[in-house]
Amino acid sequence: MDWKSLRRVITDNSLEGRSRVLIDGEAAKLIAVEEAGLAEIWSADLADGGLRDVSDHLAESDLKLEPEPGAVKVRWFTVAPEDPSKSLEEREAAAAFGFGAIGAAHCRVDASRHPMMHKTESMDVIILIKGEVELLLDDGEVSLKPGDVVIQRATNHAWVNHGQETALLVAVLIHDQQ
Template structure:
């Protein structure tokens, strides 16, 4: 199953300062479970130029000092229930390698998908169900619940029946 198409509208200003549409179409930079919508490489960000910044993203983390805006999808864990514990850990390791995020898997003793990014993440569950798993505790989310994830070791587990769709903005931060 492929990722659901996400329409993305990007605005810009023309040479005279008048606003216009730069891009209106489906986001094309997708990999693993991620659909990249935009990235910045510094703060304050530059709004100049006609470059499609979403095409610059190729990994789980934003650039140092930058941001990432993305959708991500988590399938129900029932789809991997037939796998052994070792196979689930190997699948998670392959998944993070595909997102160039293997180095973020600092302690997977609680769940194979645990990872820790040097970011502050603003996340909203749009559809489905998801559980945020932390080293100490977990919380079930329903659509439109929001999480501010502050550089903690965490995983997303979908114990529901349908694929969960989440929207996230990742902001580069000092490690905690």
């Protein structure tokens, strides 16, 4: 994955109320191992001036899977093709490491169906841009192709790629105030 080819454009209003570009460039933060990774686009506190906040908080903060309560997070993420040569133990160790690296070990509530199963306390709007993936749920699965949109509502799930090409997705994660 050529992460530098992914561009984020963030707009803003000047003091005179005129629209302008605030940021035009690559991701604020990236964590990737081989072809799998997360690249942060934007984050905002919705309850406290999220539309008016012009700071790019992501560059200074630790990369976390979930947005804070009352916040939204926008990111790209990739799902690499599964490697059939890896044992279940190797895939489990990789999943545990990956979720731990993004502060989400607690999200792995039931990984009995697949090592990448996890549950966040957010509503996620996921758009598949490139490649193909399967959305695994506790009961069932859905094959997705580019252009498909998933509204994932705080459910235990995993993204699995049985194809040959790394899948690219965009996620908008919304965490209400609980």
